[in-house]
Amino acid sequence: MTVLFQSADIDGAATRPLVDRFGRTISYLRVSVTDRCDFRCVYCMSEHMTFLPKKDVLSFEEIDAIVRAFVARGVRKVRLTGGEPLVRRDIMELVRKLGGYLGKGLEELTLTTNGSQLARHAEGLAAAGVRRLNVSLDTLDPARFAEITRRGRIEDVLAGLEAAQQAGLAIKINMVAMRGVNDDEIEPMLHWAHGRGCGLTLIEGMPLGEVGVDRVDQYLPLKELRDRLAARYTLTRLNQTTGGPARYVRVEETGGVLGFITPMSHNFCESCNRVRLTATGQLYMCLGQEDMVDLRVALREGGVGALDGALDRAMLLKPKGHDFVLDRSHAEPALTRHMSVTGG
Numbered sequence: 471m472t473v474l475f476q477s478a479d480i481d482g483a484a485t486r487p488l489v490d491r492f493g494r495t496i497s498y499l500r501v502s503v504t505d506r507c508d509f510r511c512v513y514c515m516s517e518h519m520t521f522l523p524k525k526d527v528l529s530f531e532e533i534d535a536i537v538r539a540f541v542a543r544g545v546r547k548v549r550l551t552g553g554e555p556l557v558r559r560d561i562m563e564l565v566r567k568l569g570g571y572l573g574k575g576l577e578e579l580t581l582t583t584n585g586s587q588l589a590r591h592a593e594g595l596a597a598a599g600v601r602r603l604n605v606s607l608d609t610l611d612p613a614r615f616a617e618i619t620r621r622g623r624i625e626d627v628l629a630g631l632e633a634a635q636q637a638g639l640a641i642k643i644n645m646v647a648m649r650g651v652n653d654d655e656i657e658p659m660l661h662w663a664h665g666r667g668c669g670l671t672l673i674e675g676m677p678l679g680e681v682g683v684d685r686v687d688q689y690l691p692l693k694e695l696r697d698r699l700a701a702r703y704t705l706t707r708l709n710q711t712t713g714g715p716a717r718y719v720r721v722e723e724t725g726g727v728l729g730f731i732t733p734m735s736h737n738f739c740e741s742c743n744r745v746r747l748t749a750t751g752q753l754y755m756c757l758g759q760e761d762m763v764d765l766r767v768a769l770r771e772g773g774v775g776a777l778d779g780a781l782d783r784a785m786l787l788k789p790k791g792h793d794f795v796l797d798r799s800h801a802e803p804a805l806t807r808h809m810s811v812t813g814g
C-alpha cells in the first residue's frame with residue numbers, strides 16, 4: 471500500500487485557517503463514505519438508484535489524508551455520513567483512524583446514520599472516541615417506517631438506538647417533517663425522544679435529486695409546526711449550537727431539546743461553516759450548488775502536498791448560499807445530485 475504521508479504533528483492552532491470570499495471560516499467537514507444505503511427513503515432517493523462505481527471510491531487511506539489536511543487547516547468537527555456510513559465495509563477501521571485526531575486538533579468525530587447497523591457498531595464507535603450520533607427516524611409506526619424507507623425494519627433501528635445509549639452515546643433524532651406523511655407524529659415523537667433522553671431535530675425537506683414523490687405536496691414549513699407546538703408547550707430559546715444549522719429550544723414540559731433546520735423557509739447560509747467530501751473525493755462547497763474541487767485527482771496526481779493548494783482553490787469557489795425554491799412552478803429538483811451523494 472502506498473504511504474501517502476508520514477506522521478507529523480497537527481496539534482495546535484491552524485497556521486492558515488480556511489476562510490472563504492465572504493469571510494466565513496470553515497471548521498466543519500462532512501464526509502460521505504459511501505453513496506450506497508440499505509434504505510431508499512422517499513425524500514432522499516428513488517426506488518432504483520445508480521450508485522457511484524466502486525473503483526472510484528476513495529480508500530480509507532485517502533480519506534484519512536484528506537481529513538488530516540483539513541484538521542491542519544483548522545477543521546474541528548468531522549461528521550461521517552452517506553448514503554449509510556455504517557454499510558461501508560470495514561467502516562470501523564476508518565472511524566478508529568480518524569478517532570486518532572481527537573484532541574490533536576479535532577474536537578468532534580461524529581456520524582449521521584439511519585441506525586440499521588448501529589446495534590453491532592455502537593460499542594466500537596464509543597471506543598473510537600465518538601460521543602454523540604444523529605439517528606434519522608421519521609416515524610414510530612412500523613408500517614409507515616417501511617413505507618417511508620421503502621425497505622427498512624424499524625426494529626433494527628430501535629435495537630441500534632438501545633445499543634448506542636447502552637454504550638453511552640448521546641443521541642439526536644433527525645426527523646424530516648412531511649405534510650400528510652408524518653406531521654401527525656410530531657408530538658408523539660417529541661415525547662418518545664425526550665422520554666428516552668434523546669434530542670429531536672425537525673428538518674424541512676430539500677429539493678435534491680429525483681426521488682419519485684411529489685415534494686411540493688409534502689413540503690411543511692417548520693414555522694407552521696413551531697407555532698403549533700408553541701400553542702401547546704413552553705418553548706425556551708437556547709443559544710447553544712453544535713456547529714450545525716439547527717436552532718434549538720428547550721421544551722419545558724418534557725425537559726428535552728428540540729431543533730429546527732429550516733433551509734427552505736429561513737436560510738442560514740450566512741453563517742455556513744462547512745464543506746462536503748463525496749465518497750469519490752469531490753469536495754462540494756455547498757449542499758445546494760455544483761461548485762466543487764476534485765480532491766481525488768489532486769491527491770492521486772500530486773500526492774498529499776497538492777491538497778493544501780486544492781483547499782485554497784476550494785475557498786474561492788464557495789458560493790454565498792443555495793437557490794432552493796419549491797413550489798408548483800419549480801417542482802423539479804434544484805440539482806440532479808441526490809442528498810446521498812453529498813451526505814446531507
Ligand SMILES: Nc1nc2c(ncn2[C@@H]2O[C@H](COP(=O)(O)OP(=O)(O)OP(=O)(O)O)[C@@H](O)[C@H]2O)c(=O)[nH]1
Pocket residue numbers: 549551582604642644673712713714715716731733742744757792813814
Ligand atoms: N441546507 C443545508 N442543510 C444542511 C446543512 N448541514 C446539514 N443540513 C441538513 O440538516 C439535516 C441534519 O444534518 P445532520 O447530518 O444531522 O448534521 P448537523 O445538523 O450538522 O448535526 P449537529 O452536529 O447535530 O448540529 C440534514 O437533512 C442535512 O441535509 C447545510 O449546510 N445546509
Ligand SMILES: C[S@@+](CC[C@H](N)C(=O)[O-])C[C@H]1O[C@@H](n2cnc3c(N)ncnc32)[C@H](O)[C@@H]1O
Pocket residue numbers: 507513514551552553554555582583584604605606644645646673674675676677678809810813814
Ligand atoms: C442523506 S442522510 C445520510 C446519513 C444516513 N443515511 C441517515 O439517513 O441518517 C443525512 C440526513 O439527510 C436527511 N435528508 C435526506 N434527504 C433529505 C432531503 N431531501 N431534505 C432534507 N433532509 C434530507 C436525512 O433525513 C438524514 O437525516
Ligand code: SF4
Pocket residue numbers: 507508509510511514515552553554584606810
Ligand atoms: S436518508 Fe439516509 S437512510 Fe434514507 S435513503 Fe438517504 S441515505 Fe439512506
Ligand code: SF4
Pocket residue numbers: 715738739740742743744755756757758789790791792
Ligand atoms: S446551503 Fe450551502 S451555503 Fe447554505 S448552509 Fe448549506 S452548505 Fe452552507
